[in-house]
Amino acid sequence: MNVRLEGITKSFFGVTVLRGVDLDLRAGEVHALVGENGAGKSTLLKVLAGVHRPDSGRVVLERGEVSFTGPRDAQAAGISMIHQELDLLDHRSVAENVFLGREPVRRGRVDRRAMEAGTRRLLDELGVGTVDPTTPVARLSVAQRQAVEIVKALSADARVLGMDEPTAALADHEVELLYRLVARLRERGVAILYVSHRMREVFDLSQRITVLKDGALVATSATRDITSDHLVRLMVGRPLEARYPERGGEPGDVRLALRGAGNGRVRDLTFDVRAGEVVGLAGLQGSGRSATARAIWGVEPFTAGSAAVDGVPVRVDRPRTAVGAGIGYVTEDRKGEGLALRQSVKDNLLLVRRAALRGAAARRSADLGELLRSVAVTARGPDQEVRYLSGGNQQKVVLGKWLAVEPRVLIVDEPTRGVDVGAKQAVHRLLRDLANRGVAILMISSELPELIGMSDRVLVMHGGTVVGELPAGASEEAVMRLATGHGAGGAA
Structure with a gap:
C-alpha cells in the first residue's frame, strides 16, 4: 500500500513541531526518516499512526484521504507502529501478546490453539521459527521481542509499518535479526518508515531518505545518491568536526x-x-x-x-x-x-x-x-x-x-x-x-x-x-x- 503525507503541520502548547511536511511511502520500500533529536521525526510517525491529528495537511491512502481519530483507526486501515519502548506484556506468552485485544474465540472461549497456530505461521514466515509462541515474553532477548512486535503488527494485516529507533536497545550482533526481518517485510510488500540515528542502518536498509530539521522538510533523496557526510550536513546544518575527540596524553595514577x-x-x-x-x-x-x-x-x-x-x-x-x-x-x-x-x-x-x-x-x-x-x-x-x-x-x-x-x-x-x-x-x-x-x-x-x-x-x-x-x-x-x-x- 502506498501512503502520502501532504503539508503536515502540528503544534503543541504553542510550539510548532512540524511545518508543512510532505512525505510518501511506497509498497515494498524502506523509507528512512532522519534528523537531530527534536526535528519532528517521532511526531510525524505518530501522525501516520493516528496517535496525533495534524493541525493542517492530510494523510492520503490509495482509496483517498483519511482522518484517523486514534491508533485503532490507523490499524484498521493497515498502518501499525513499533515504538522505541516496546509495548509488550512480559508475563504473557508470545501468542497472547500477538493477539492481545483480538483473541480468536471458539464456542465462547479464547481459542488458544488457533492463536498459537497463527503466531507460529507468522514467526515461520519471518524466519524466527525458533521463538516458541507459548514462551512468556519475559524470557526473550530484546531482538526476539522486536520480532514479536513485528509479528503482532502483521497479525493485524499491517501494510504500512512505522519503526521508531528499532535497534536502539540492541547489541551489534542482534541487529542482524532485524535486518532479516526488514528484508522479509519488503518481500511481503510492506511499506516501512524507518527512524534511526545509526547511519550504517540507514544506508544498509533504506531505498530513500528524508531529512527533517526543526520540524521542516530539508530534502528527500534516493539512498544511492547521497553520502553519509552529505546526509550529516543536511541533518545538523553544518559539517561535523572529526567524529571523535582527540585522545588525551599519558594517563595518571x-x-x-x-x-x-x-x-x-x-x-x-x-x-x-x-x-x-x-x-x-x-x-x-x-x-x-x-x-x-x-x-x-x-x-x-x-x-x-x-x-x-x-x-x-x-x-x-x-x-x-x-x-x-x-x-x-x-x-x-x-x-x-x-x-x-x-x-x-x-x-x-x-x-x-x-x-x-x-x-x-x-x-x-x-x-x-x-x-x-x-x-x-x-x-x-x-x-x-x-x-x-x-x-x-x-x-x-x-x-x-x-x-x-x-x-x-x-x-x-x-x-x-x-x-x-x-x-x-x-x-x-x-x-x-x-x-x-x-x-x-x-x-x-x-x-x-x-x-x-x-x-x-x-x-x-x-x-x-x-x-x-x-x-x-x-x-x-x-x-x-x-x-x-x-x-x-x-x-x-
Missing part, C-alpha cells in the same frame, strides 16, 4: 582498581582505570558489561574480591556509598533510572549533590550557571521539565548531574543510545573533557565504532569475566573475536 571482584553474575574481575583515561568495556549482551557497572555502583554489590578508589579500599554496598567514594554512574536507562522526568532541568542537575553530599563537598560543586554552560543543554530555561527535552538534551542533563559532584570515577553505560549525531558528538566531547580533568571513565557501548573511537584501551568481556585487553584503535574484528570467545588478548 590508578583511580579505580578491582582485584578478583565478583558476584553471582560476574567473576574474577581484575583491572585498573587510571585518571585521565577512557577505558572501553566491550562484550555481547549477557557478557556481564552492565552487571559489572551495577556491581561497582553498588546496585548488585560484589561479594568476592576487592575494590579501591585512589588506593583506598572501598566496600560499595549501595549507590550512596559509591557516591561517597567518588564514583558516578550514568545508567543505560536514562528515562527509567537516570532522570526525574517531571522535575526541572535545574532540579535534575542538582539531584545527586542535594541527595548525597553534605557540607564542604556540596559547596565545592559547580554552580548552576557553570553547569548549564558546561553541558550546553538546549532548553527554554532551567525550570523547564526534563520530560519535554529531546533525548540528546536529556542525556546531557544526566551527565551534568555528575559534573556537579566532580566524581573521581565515572561509569557510563550506553551514553549515546537514542541520540542524534550532533548530540553524540557533544556527549563525546563532555566525556573527553572530563577525562582531561582527571576523571577515570569506564565506558560501555554496543556501538563498536564508538567504543573504539572513544577509548584509550578496550577491555573485552565474555561469560561474565574480562577475557582480554586491546589498545586504542583496535579493529572491530579483534574485539568480536574476544567477545565471542574465539581469541586471546593482544594488539589488533
Whole structure:
C-alpha cells in the first residue's frame, strides 16, 4: 500500500513541531526518516499512526484521504507502529501478546490453539521459527521481542509499518535479526518508515531518505545518491568536526582498581582505570558489561574480591556509598533510572549533590550557571521539565548531574543510545573533557565504532569475566573475536 503525507503541520502548547511536511511511502520500500533529536521525526510517525491529528495537511491512502481519530483507526486501515519502548506484556506468552485485544474465540472461549497456530505461521514466515509462541515474553532477548512486535503488527494485516529507533536497545550482533526481518517485510510488500540515528542502518536498509530539521522538510533523496557526510550536513546544518575527540596524553595514577571482584553474575574481575583515561568495556549482551557497572555502583554489590578508589579500599554496598567514594554512574536507562522526568532541568542537575553530599563537598560543586554552560543543554530555561527535552538534551542533563559532584570515577553505560549525531558528538566531547580533568571513565557501548573511537584501551568481556585487553584503535574484528570467545588478548 502506498501512503502520502501532504503539508503536515502540528503544534503543541504553542510550539510548532512540524511545518508543512510532505512525505510518501511506497509498497515494498524502506523509507528512512532522519534528523537531530527534536526535528519532528517521532511526531510525524505518530501522525501516520493516528496517535496525533495534524493541525493542517492530510494523510492520503490509495482509496483517498483519511482522518484517523486514534491508533485503532490507523490499524484498521493497515498502518501499525513499533515504538522505541516496546509495548509488550512480559508475563504473557508470545501468542497472547500477538493477539492481545483480538483473541480468536471458539464456542465462547479464547481459542488458544488457533492463536498459537497463527503466531507460529507468522514467526515461520519471518524466519524466527525458533521463538516458541507459548514462551512468556519475559524470557526473550530484546531482538526476539522486536520480532514479536513485528509479528503482532502483521497479525493485524499491517501494510504500512512505522519503526521508531528499532535497534536502539540492541547489541551489534542482534541487529542482524532485524535486518532479516526488514528484508522479509519488503518481500511481503510492506511499506516501512524507518527512524534511526545509526547511519550504517540507514544506508544498509533504506531505498530513500528524508531529512527533517526543526520540524521542516530539508530534502528527500534516493539512498544511492547521497553520502553519509552529505546526509550529516543536511541533518545538523553544518559539517561535523572529526567524529571523535582527540585522545588525551599519558594517563595518571590508578583511580579505580578491582582485584578478583565478583558476584553471582560476574567473576574474577581484575583491572585498573587510571585518571585521565577512557577505558572501553566491550562484550555481547549477557557478557556481564552492565552487571559489572551495577556491581561497582553498588546496585548488585560484589561479594568476592576487592575494590579501591585512589588506593583506598572501598566496600560499595549501595549507590550512596559509591557516591561517597567518588564514583558516578550514568545508567543505560536514562528515562527509567537516570532522570526525574517531571522535575526541572535545574532540579535534575542538582539531584545527586542535594541527595548525597553534605557540607564542604556540596559547596565545592559547580554552580548552576557553570553547569548549564558546561553541558550546553538546549532548553527554554532551567525550570523547564526534563520530560519535554529531546533525548540528546536529556542525556546531557544526566551527565551534568555528575559534573556537579566532580566524581573521581565515572561509569557510563550506553551514553549515546537514542541520540542524534550532533548530540553524540557533544556527549563525546563532555566525556573527553572530563577525562582531561582527571576523571577515570569506564565506558560501555554496543556501538563498536564508538567504543573504539572513544577509548584509550578496550577491555573485552565474555561469560561474565574480562577475557582480554586491546589498545586504542583496535579493529572491530579483534574485539568480536574476544567477545565471542574465539581469541586471546593482544594488539589488533
